[in-house]
Structure formats: C-alpha cells, structure tokens
Amino acid sequence: xxxxxxxxxxxxYLQGTGQGAVEIAKACRxxxxxxxxxxxxxxxIPDIYRVALEVELPIFSQHLDGIGAGSxxxxxxxxxxxxxxxxxxLINHSERRLTLAEIEASLKAAKELxxxxxxxxxxxxxxxxxxxxxxDYVAIEPPELIGSGIPVSKADPEVVSDSVEAVAKINPGVxxxxxxxxxxxxxxxxxxxxxxxxxxxxxxIVKAANPRAALEDLIRxx
Ligand code: G3P
Numbered sequence: 309x310x311x312x313x314x315x316x317x318x319x320x321y322l323q324g325t326g327q328g329a330v331e332i333a334k335a336c337r338x339x340x341x342x343x344x345x346x347x348x349x350x351x352x353i354p355d356i357y358r359v360a361l362e363v364e365l366p367i368f369s370q371h372l373d374g375i376g377a378g379s380x381x382x383x384x385x386x387x388x389x390x391x392x393x394x395x396x397x398l399i400n401h402s403e404r405r406l407t408l409a410e411i412e413a414s415l416k417a418a419k420e421l422x423x424x425x426x427x428x429x430x431x432x433x434x435x436x437x438x439x440x441x442x443x444d445y446v447a448i449e450p451p452e453l454i455g456s457g458i459p460v461s462k463a464d465p466e467v468v469s470d471s472v473e474a475v476a477k478i479n480p481g482v483x484x485x486x487x488x489x490x491x492x493x494x495x496x497x498x499x500x501x502x503x504x505x506x507x508x509x510x511x512x513i514v515k516a517a518n519p520r521a522a523l524e525d526l527i528r529x530x
Pocket of ligand 1: 317449453454455456457487488489490508509510511512
C-alpha cells in the first residue's frame with residue numbers, strides 16, 4: 309500500500325501564526341514519525357523559516373509567483389522560499405485564484421528550483437487543465453465545502469473519483485489530492501477509497517483544540 313500525503317494548509321489562521329506555526333508543525337512531525345505517513349505543512353510564508361529552523365518536516369509555501377530575481381516588488385520569489393526551507397509550494401487556490409498563465413508561470417518557476425508542486429483546483433474541468441500542465445499533484449477542493457466541516461469525500465464523492473479518473477487519462481504521472489471539510493479518520497479513509505493519494509486540509513486540524521489528537525484521529529483508518 310502506498311502511504312498518503314497529508315498536507316496541512318495553515319491559511320492565515322491565528323492558531324498557525326508565528327510560534328503557533330512551529331507548535332502545529334511539531335505535532336505533525338510527531339504523528340508522522342509514529343505512523344510513517346508523510347505529513348507536510350504550508351504555513352504562512354513569513355513563518356517558513358522559523359518552522360524550518362525548529363522542525364524537520366516537509367514545508368510547502370502557500371504561494372509562489374512565476375517571476376525570477378530582479379524588479380518584482382511584493383512578489384514571492386521561489387528561490388527565496390527554497391532558501392527559507394520550503395521543499396514545495398501550493399499553486400492557485402480558491403482563496404488565491406490565479407489565471408491559467410500565472411499558474412503555468414508559477415509551476416515553471418517551482419519546477420526549475422526542484423520544488424514539489426500542488427495545483428489546487430475547484431472542479432473536474434480545472435483539475436484536467438491543471439493536470440495537463442504536469443505538476444506533482446493536483447488538489448481538488450470544491451469551494452463551497454472549504455472550511456465547512458462537511459467532507460468532500462462524503463458530500464461530493466463523484467468530484468473526487470471523477471477527478472482521479474480524468475487525471476489518469478490526461479496525465480497518469482500526476483497524483484490527486486482532495487480537500488475541503490476533511491478532518492476525521494473516516495473522511496481520509498473515504499478520500500483514499502475514492503482513489504485520491506492524500507488530502508489537503510486546514511481548519512479541522514489548525515483550529516482544533518488539540519492538533520496532535522486531531523491528526524491522530526485523521527490517520528487512524530489508513
Ligand atoms: O487548502 C485546504 C483547504 O482549502 C481546505 O480547508 O478548512 O476545509 O480543511 P478546510
């Protein structure tokens with residue numbers, strides 16, 4: 309059995325800001341070590357360096373611009389997030405929408421640096437388009453379920469299985485994650501049973517009273 313990827317997006321939640329970013333990463337690291345399952349985090353970009361200094365686990369950026377060194381004030385430069393300690397990046401998100409051209413440029417910049425890439429999508433057609441670009445992962449997240457506590461793997465199983473099927477046709481090397489409302493062991497189990505290779509999740513863990521206990525519950529049926 310191939311173990312899934314659990315990718316925890318901190319968004320801008322207060323609980324995952326500053327030192328909170330480190331504490332949640334420590335919980336992820338502990339659960340990853342005891343289970344053997346890869347758990348990666350996507351803290352806010354200014355927190356990447358502090359997390360990398362204190363916790364050994366895969367860190368993703370929440371965003372990366374398709375630019376290089378030079379006159380790009382206010383942009384996120386891939387080389388800088390890599391130097392900070394990131395090994396990958398999210399690209400596009402329902403909360404940070406990019407144009408297709410921007411997605412392609414971000415992906416190219418990330419690939420040139422050897423960063424792992426996850427393009428987030430909102431439905432099956434955009435998942436197909438994203439997969440055609442050749443990221444490592446696409447992450448399908450219906451926007452209406454994001455932050456709802458209602459798991460996509462139960463509320464809209466077809467969007468997951470149809471994405472898995474469509475990606476296998478267009479670009480079989482691309483792995484599919486799903487996300488939105490995932491927080492419990494049965495949500496992850498259902499996601500894997502639908503053919504996804506992991507989950508991208510946020511509020512169910514970052515906002516939990518005890519993130520480590522929430523993570524232990526999440527992986528208990530893998
Ligand atoms: O990127 C993860 C995300 O949008 C899902 O959020 O809070 O529904 O797990 P959440």
